Amino acid sequence: MTTTAARTSHREPATGVINRIQARVPEMSGTMRKIATFLLEHPQAPLEGSIGDLAKASGTSAATVTRFCRLIGYSGYASFRVSIATEAGRTSARETWTTDIGRAFGPDDPAPEVLSTLMNAHIRSLQETASVMDLPLMKEISRRIAHCTHVDIYGVGGSAVLAGELQARLYRIGINSHHWSEVHSGLTSAAIQNADCVAIGISNTGRTKETVQMLRQAQRAGALTVAISNNPTSALVETADLQIITSVYERFLQPDDLSAKHVQLMVLDLLYLLIAQEDFERTTTNLATSALAVSAHRQPNRSPRTSAERSGAGPGTRRKKETR
Known part of the structure; x- marks a missing residue:
């Protein structure tokens, strides 16, 4: 410009x-x-x-x-x-x-207007976060996770869902990881981390006490600590060794901003993909093996029915015997 x-x-x-x-x-x-x-x-x-x-x-x-x-x-x-x-x-x-x-949303807003406003907020939150993303830092965090012995992921409330999502994805590609939302269990796990471990704290506000406590305990134990938050001056961000800051474009319904989870999920998706790249052979092998393990528990795809079958006149349909 x-x-x-x-x-x-x-x-x-x-x-x-x-x-x-x-x-x-x-x-x-x-x-x-x-x-x-x-x-x-x-x-x-x-x-x-x-x-x-x-x-x-x-x-x-x-x-x-x-x-x-x-x-x-x-x-x-x-x-x-x-x-x-x-x-x-x-x-x-x-x-x-x-x-x-x-x-903000009003009680009498028509549904198309609510949808348009919501879409604009989500899209701009994603764009703003992407524009300030420190990609070299993301690559470094991904490299450390890919080669560590264990990953602890802490999140409480809505952030617990995101912590569980990241843990499931990492575990499936061969990364030893656990997520914790209950502070006693989380502190117990954090206390036995070491310099070969990575601990991640997720909190939109960065002020959730339990998440901050678990991340601090992991840091004292020697783990590399990472904060994912929308608040760059929060206790969680100040505690962590490395920080990933998101940007929520609008605050519609406090305290749970509707755009926050979408933006944080994008960050976690990017981390997952960058980690997967670090050892692509391991990633593809584990994904194929895990897919095969659950394949027997999935229904096979059905072939589309013809219009005759939908009307009851197709193969396998009994017809009344014609009488003369």
């Missing part, structure tokens, strides 16, 4: 950035909220001025602006500004914040 294009006044707001700001507002200090309030009212301001200009306009300092950028998941003002420019260029004029995603 050129500088001229970035400064064009008709650009749509950087909605992915706005979503991050809104998600972090409840935990911001008074000074940080000044910046947040200003940016929510003037989302294009960073494209038209320097860090000093933003600090002056929001009544803060350049150092505070830098801390603000880090709070919402960017390394500094430069990467924050680039993200806004990218989002502004990506958003089309007909897909505005107000009409598509800047509203």
Whole structure:
């Protein structure tokens, strides 16, 4: 994107950035909220001025602006500004914040409108997460998992379902793994991990105490710890050695954001595929062996019935004996 294009006044707001700001507002200090309030009212301001200009306009300092950028998941003002420019260029004029995603569901909304709003939120959550994905880091985590002796996966509530999904996939391709949602069992397992193990904590908010406790215990035992969360400043993320940050584009029904599981499942799917690549021969052998083991328990495919058979006149159908 050129500088001229970035400064064009008709650009749509950087909605992915706005979503991050809104998600972090409840935990911001008074000074940080000044910046947040200003940016929510003037989302294009960073494209038209320097860090000093933003600090002056929001009544803060350049150092505070830098801390603000880090709070919402960017390394500094430069990467924050680039993200806004990218989002502004990506958003089309007909897909505005107000009409598509800047509203909650109402009790009288027609079903097509609910579906459209929900689809927009899910798609944008996936796009935003993909755009900030650290792929070299994902490859490194995948390599460590593929060659470790054991993987512990921690998740409570809705995240327990995702932990179970990842464990089942890893186990099927030959990775020794267990998932834990009950804290006593999870702490017991975490305590016996070592430097050859990997422990993964999954929490959308990053504030689930049990998940944080289990991941910390695994870290104390020597395991490599990985956090998967939508909150880059959470206790879970701060605890882990490595972090995978997702982005939920809209918050419809608190506390369980509808887009969160879709985004986290995409991250887990990517991890699974990258791990599978590390030892492709082992992966394909295990998948084929496990598929064969359960094949006898699956119904064979039925051949489609003809219209005559559906009407009762096909092969095997008894006809009444004609009388004369």
